[in-house]
Amino acid sequence: MRILTIKRRTIIIFLCVLVCLVMIGVYFGLKTTSAQPNIKPTIVIDAGHGGRDGGAVGKTTGVTESLLNLQFALKLKELCENYNFNVVLTRKDMNGLYSAFATNKKKSEMQKRQEIIESANPDVVVSLHMNSFPVSSSRGAQVFYAEGNESGKALGESVQNALHEEIDYAKSVAKVGDFYVLNCTEKAGILVECGFLSNAEEEVLLQDGDYQEKFCYALLYGILTYFSM
Ligand SMILES: [Zn+2]
Structure with a gap:
């Protein structure tokens, strides 16, 4: 008991x-x-050039690279926000990022881009540009990453693969590139040359809203694949 x-x-x-x-x-x-905290990846989308620096110019239509870079950046921003990214743009309009009083406008502009990237503390940085080359037959999107940046390389390969699958003439291999916007950060950064303004056919395509949308979807797909790795 x-x-x-x-x-x-x-x-x-x-x-x-x-x-x-x-x-x-x-x-x-x-x-x-x-x-x-709300776990939301942060992406900095950098539209290259701006202000008095128009970048490359289309030979047939006279379109500026700075305008196309901005159009692509705004489209990519919208898509990324739909996929729950926190998006930071370096440039929201056609104005340059340099200080009005700077004697060296290029240096001032690049420092501003670096400042924006540093304060955003992003997971990825995607800088958008349009290419130009003396040989007019050159065409196709090319992704670059900074030498020695392993996460940038992984992101670059993922985005280049997606572009190669979805976009005609896009290159198949991401390359090392020596660009300030990539070298100024340890984050996973890529610079995308979306196409050639020196190629008559691509110059027209790059201005087409549907093509821009399709291109940005491929970019997003590549970015999402990088996050899933
Ligand atoms: Zn450029």
Whole structure:
């Protein structure tokens, strides 16, 4: 009888301890959940050039690279926001990023891009440009990453693959490129030359809204693939 009473008491004590442990677990579990930040990847989308620096110019239509870079950046921004990215643009309009008083406008502009990237503390940086080359037959999108930046290389390969699959004439291999906007950060950064303004057919395509949309979807697909790796 006494043994049974002791046993029952032991079981009751054990159950009480178990209930307490569960309650403590639930309390801390809830506390951890409520304290968790909203996990949203941050992307800096950098539209190259701007202001008095128009970049490359289309030979047939006279379109400027700075305008196309901005159009692509705004389209990519919208798509990324639909996929729950926190998006930071370096340039939101056609104005240059340089200080009006700077004697060296290029240096001032690049420093501003670097400042924006640093304060955004992003997961990825995507800089958008249009290419130009003396040989008019050259065409196709090319992705660059900074030498020695492994995450940039992984992002670059992922985006280049997506472009190669979705966009005609896009190159198949991402390359190392020596660009300030890539060299100024340790983050996963790429520079995308979306196409050649020196190629008559691509000059027209790059201005087409549907083509821009398709291109930006391919960019997003490549970026999402990088995050899933
Ligand atoms: Zn450019």
